[in-house]
Amino acid sequence: MSISAITSNALSGMQAHSRSLAATANNVANVSTPGYAHLETSFSSHTSGGVTASVSPSADGQNVDLANEMLDRINAEIGFKANAVVFETGADMWDMLLTIKRD
Template sequence: MSISGITNIALSGMRAQTARVGAIANNIANSSTPDYARLNTSLTSTEPGVRAIVEPTTLNVDLATELTTMIEAEQSYKANAAIFETGADMWEMLMSIKRD
């Protein structure tokens, strides 16, 4: 796999986690709204990377679940960001070798 492929996969992971956090924020903001349909985010594998699908459900909003999912999304985003940074560092190293 190429460095650009790795960074693209990490970028898609960060985008998916951003969509996930957006859905969680919407659920928390509307937790006391009558007849609110909780948004559920599912992640699906694509070529290349991952994609978030946000769909309304019939479930009620549980703040403990939302906050736990928020922590999970944060950790996943950080992991993808670390991979992206490593790929960027590798590109920088290759460019400095090429210049010499």
């Protein structure tokens, strides 16, 4: 796998977790809204690499559970941080290759 593919996969992971966090924030903001069905996030991977997050209203019309929203927030935070570390490592590898090439 190339360095650019690694950073691209990590970037798609950060974007997916950002989208998940936005859905969680929307759920918390609408916790008292009558008739609001919470948004669910589902992740899917691609055969070419990377991941996407799709957000859709709950099929069962379930209302917002703040405990589950807190867990979803923590999950999004951990996932984003893990992908950020991979992205930074890929960027460091690029820097190292450029340094070697210059010398």
